[in-house]
Amino acid sequence: xxxxxxxxxxxxxxxxxxxxxxxxxxxxxxxxxxxxxxxxxxxxxxxxxxxxxxxxxxxxxxxxxxxxxxxxxxxxxxxxxxxxxxxxxxxxxxxxxxxxxxxxxxxxxxxxxxxxxxxxxxxxxxxxxxxxxxxxxxxxxxxxxxxxxxxxxxxxxxxxxxxxxxxxxxxxxxxxxxxxxxxxxxxxxxxxxxxxxxxxxxxxxxxxxxxxxxxxxxxxxxxxxxxxxxxxxxxxxxxxxxxxxxxxxxxxxxxxxxxxxxxxxxxxxxxxxxxxxxxxxxxxxxxxxxxxxxxxxxxxxxxxxxxxxxxx
Numbered sequence: 001x002x003x004x005x006x007x008x009x010x011x012x013x014x015x016x017x018x019x020x021x022x023x024x025x026x027x028x029x030x031x032x033x034x035x036x037x038x039x040x041x042x043x044x045x046x047x048x049x050x051x052x053x054x055x056x057x058x059x060x061x062x063x064x065x066x067x068x069x070x071x072x073x074x075x076x077x078x079x080x081x082x083x084x085x086x087x088x089x090x091x092x093x094x095x096x097x098x099x100x101x102x103x104x105x106x107x108x109x110x111x112x113x114x115x116x117x118x119x120x121x122x123x124x125x126x127x128x129x130x131x132x133x134x135x136x137x138x139x140x141x142x143x144x145x146x147x148x149x150x151x152x153x154x155x156x157x158x159x160x161x162x163x164x165x166x167x168x169x170x171x172x173x174x175x176x177x178x179x180x181x182x183x184x185x186x187x188x189x190x191x192x193x194x195x196x197x198x199x200x201x202x203x204x205x206x207x208x209x210x211x212x213x214x215x216x217x218x219x220x221x222x223x224x225x226x227x228x229x230x231x232x233x234x235x236x237x238x239x240x241x242x243x244x245x246x247x248x249x250x251x252x253x254x255x256x257x258x259x260x261x262x263x264x265x266x267x268x269x270x271x272x273x274x275x276x277x278x279x280x281x282x283x284x285x286x287x288x289x290x291x292x293x294x295x296x297x298x299x300x301x302x303x304x305x306x307x308x309x310x311x312x
Contacts, residue, residue: 005265007121008045009037012139013129014104015048015063015073016082017055018249018289020094025249025288026062027084028104029126029160032250032289036257036279037122038067039293047113047142049074049135051103056081066290072116076103092245092284096162098128105132109141117142118149122260124156127174131165143177154263158256159183161190168194175213180263182219182256206230217263219273221255221280223248229273238273241281241305250289255280258298278302 011030018027026035031046038044046068050056052075059081060070082102087095107129117123123146130136146153157178159171171191175181183191192198197205206218210232218230226240258279262272275298282301283291 005041005261007042007264008119009034009042009122009124009260010117010120011037011044011046011124012107012142013046013048013126013135014082014102015046015050015059016084016102016104017059018084018086020086020088020247020249020288023288025290026059026066027250027289028082029128029158029253030124031063031068032253033124033158033257034068035066035290036250036254036283037260040257040261040295042122042261045069045072045116047072047107047116049076049103049107051075051079051081052077053081055083056103072113074103074108074110076106079103079106086247086249088247088249092247094247094249098162098165101132104129105135107135107138109138109145113138113142114145117146120146120150120153121264122154122156124158124256124260125174125177126158126160127166127170128160128162130170130174136170140173140177147177154179154260156180156182156256156260158253159187159191161187175209175215178213178215180217180219180260181209181215182221182252182259184252185220185222188220202228203230203235206235207232219256219259219276221252221276223284224281226277227255227273229269231269234269236269236273238270238277240277241302243281243285243305245284246287248284250291251280251284253289254283281305 011034013030014028015031016028034044085097229236255276259276
């Protein structure tokens with residue numbers, strides 16, 4: 001990646017230990033996105049909070065070992081580091097148990113964090129971190145600071161709907177800040193019903209959201225069936241990759257990181273969609289949310305998929 005394409009990317013929200021099959025993985029949607037963005041060559045950072053406990057200290061060491069700065073991960077003196085118990089079914093689909101309260105529920109918007117987001121090219125946030133009003137207010141303050149500082153900042157809402165930690169109001173207020181939105185097909189269907197638009201076509205609903213909130217791009221991911229990108233002027237459908245799934249944890253954030261990378265490069269929407277599908281498919285073939293990869297590894301993986309398809 002050239003310096004022209006290397007951007008400062010900041011993610012806001014939870015960093016946790018994902019417990020999958022008894023093994024710990026550094027996780028949380030914001031961290032997963034930031035880590036994958038760094039694998040595409042960007043300068044990525046996460047604003048989060050951990051506890052002053054052994055899990056928190058281990059998590060900070062692990063984040064640093066994975067190449068991301070811990071400068072904006074706060075330490076809470078009274079609340080525990082977040083954990084998520086994840087059970088993966090036979091199809092690689094996860095179910096989540098997310099204890100509360102956790103340190104990331106009490107994120108503070110400090111001067112250092114305001115200074116950071118003022119320089120961001122991309123600001124990522126989700127919905128799960130907003131389950132507690134303290135972190136919800138901190139995230140909104142930082143989004144407002146970023147928006148005021150730079151008119152061209154790309155603010156991206158990556159839905160992360162985990163029962164019972166979401167509401168129509170949280171989604172609406174999140175979209176008020178957003179220029180890009182991503183949801184998986186289950187979240188998209190749920191969102192349509194929550195907005196009382198279950199009978200509308202996907203295209204109609206996407207247009208309504210773009211008109212109401214000023215969103216420029218909506219991505220709906222559909223696992224092995226690929227994705228659809230909606231803009232005010234176009235609808236781009238891209239077929240997915242059929243792979244042997246280990247687990248899908250982190251695949252959606254890999255999609256988003258790849259999508260953002262191609263958007264920043266000014267790639268055509270068909271290429272944006274294809275590359276997102278490729279990164280998501282690769283992560284789904286690996287254990288845990290943050291397997292290491294490079295663009296070259298993704299290229300080799302795509303060639304392998306093409307060879308298997310041609311042989312079948």
